[in-house]
Amino acid sequence: MTIAHGFAAHKASGKWESFDFELPPLGSSDVEIAVESCGICHSDMSMLDNAWGFTQYPFVGGHEVIGRVAATGDAVPGLMIGDLVGLGWYCRSCMHCDQCIGGNHNLCFAVQGTITHQAGGFADRVRCHWGWATKIPNGLDPSKCGPLLCGGVTVFNPLLQNNILPTAKVAVIGIGGLGHMAIMFAKAWGCEVTAISRSRSKESEARELGAHHYIASGETGALESVASKFDLIINTTDAPLPWDAYMATLAPKGKLHTVGAAAKVEAAVFPMITGQKSLSSSPLGSIATTRIMLEFAARHQINPVTEVYPMTEINDAFEKLRNGSPRYRLVLSRSLL
Ligand SMILES: NC(=O)c1ccc[n+]([C@@H]2O[C@H](COP(=O)([O-])OP(=O)(O)OC[C@H]3O[C@@H](n4cnc5c(N)ncnc54)[C@H](OP(=O)(O)O)[C@@H]3O)[C@@H](O)[C@H]2O)c1
Ligand SMILES: [Zn+2]
Ligand SMILES: [Zn+2]
Known part of the structure; x- marks a missing residue:
């Protein structure tokens, strides 16, 4: 049994509180990511506020994850323990429908969200299908590039x-x-x-x-x-x-x-x-588009402009997003803890 340690809100627009939760058994196609940092997207705030009407509480947000592969299911190709990866809004798609086979995984009818179908990246561990864990190419600064994975x-x-x-x-x-x-x-x-x-x-x-x-x-x-x-x-x-x-x-x-x-x-x-x-x-991008985007960002040195908070200061960061004017993406770091 794996216990993850994160931050959850227990009601709409509530404060984030320290929250331990049990992760299900690791699926054979899943990877577990040890979270290093996670950006805060406006969609995290919309979900916190239940602005779209489908938030489930306790709610663990966070879908601009950078971290290292910590565990792999027994049918995971191409990823090794320790690989630096990013995870965005989507964490799973069926991989066999016409959209997935056509390379449009983000348009799969069975697509699942990192913070809508499971606990997200405001935690020390997060899970996804191997396909949605994208290797971070050399040339990108891991402490800054999380926001590329969604925004x-x-x-x-x-x-x-x-x-x-x-x-x-x-x-x-x-x-x-x-x-x-x-x-x-x-x-x-x-x-x-x-x-x-x-x-x-x-x-x-x-x-x-x-x-x-x-x-x-x-x-x-x-x-x-x-x-x-x-x-x-x-x-x-x-x-x-x-x-x-x-x-x-x-x-x-x-x-x-x-x-x-x-x-x-x-x-x-x-x-x-x-x-x-x-x-x-359009919603986000496909797995293929995410890879192409990261390569393009590395080549052109497109680094999000970030303000970094320790993950423990998550409530201050959300206050800044709600009432301040962040320049331009807030990122929660676990290495600053
Ligand atoms: N389609 C997708 O797949 C997808 C993915 C991620 C996010 N989103 C959505 O994209 C939106 C932006 O997310 P974000 O993280 O970039 O948010 P953000 O950092 O809060 O930025 C939104 C910007 O919108 C402008 N704005 C705010 N209130 C406004 C108003 N009343 N009238 C006009 N402009 C206003 C502001 O820019 P100025 O100060 O320059 O006016 C603000 O900086 C959210 O709705 C989010 O849920 C969609
Ligand atoms: Zn987002
Ligand atoms: Zn599909």
Whole structure:
């Protein structure tokens, strides 16, 4: 029997408390990861708050894990005890449906989440199917790269899925955890990048991350100044936005791609018809896309900008995410304990 030591919330929006829990017997295709660090995604806060209505308590969050393989089931290929791996939002998929066989494991109907179907990475141990434990390539800083496993692949995937060319003009709405990585990925992809934030407060940092242009969406005439410009907008906010105004900033054939978990997207259809524009969305990325993303990040030195807290200070970190303005991804470290 393996006992994991972590942090759990016992009610919606509750405080994280020290929590020991028993892990089930290790499945033959599973690996156990000794957690070194874990990023905090906005989705962890949405789950903590039961904002999506399916959180089960006690709830152990955490799905931007970096750690070392500590145990392997007897049918695990390619991973050895001690390997440095990352684990994101998904921890298991069936591996035999059309989507899995087609390389779209993130679209598997039986896909399971690291914090929705089991206890997550705010603990010393976390489990997953071997396929979802991705080796961390040389060249990435393990203390910083955890956020690539959820936030990073979520904003990288739209560049691949939409066949974005390096000549494209890409806008990123919301310069938070996902948004700051989206700027870096789109810049490294070769695109002209516009950061769109609510105010001017993040302008110099966004430009340092690689944004060529910066729009403060709260200023009068801000969106009108970029009419018909973008080939792709990656929206990373979960807020109700002026969707028609954003649709008007798309060039013909442009796409408004929402990865932020907004409750609803509403846009007038006629401008979409006449400009052949589209609305789209996507979950994380497949196993293959995660590997490609990590290699791309290592090659281009895309390191998330992080603020690191010891895992024991998890409540302070969540307070910062809720009421502060993290720059740009909070990471809980076990090595600082
Ligand atoms: N599709 C997926 O697979 C997937 C994966 C991971 C996360 N998500 C979702 O993606 C979203 C972003 O996650 P995150 O971790 O990047 O969150 P985050 O770090 O909190 O950043 C969100 C950003 O949205 C902007 N924002 C916040 N409130 C806003 C408002 N009322 N109106 C307009 N903009 C607002 C802010 O940017 P500015 O200050 O620059 O305006 C903020 O920094 C969440 O909804 C999360 O659940 C989806
Ligand atoms: Zn996430
Ligand atoms: Zn499947």
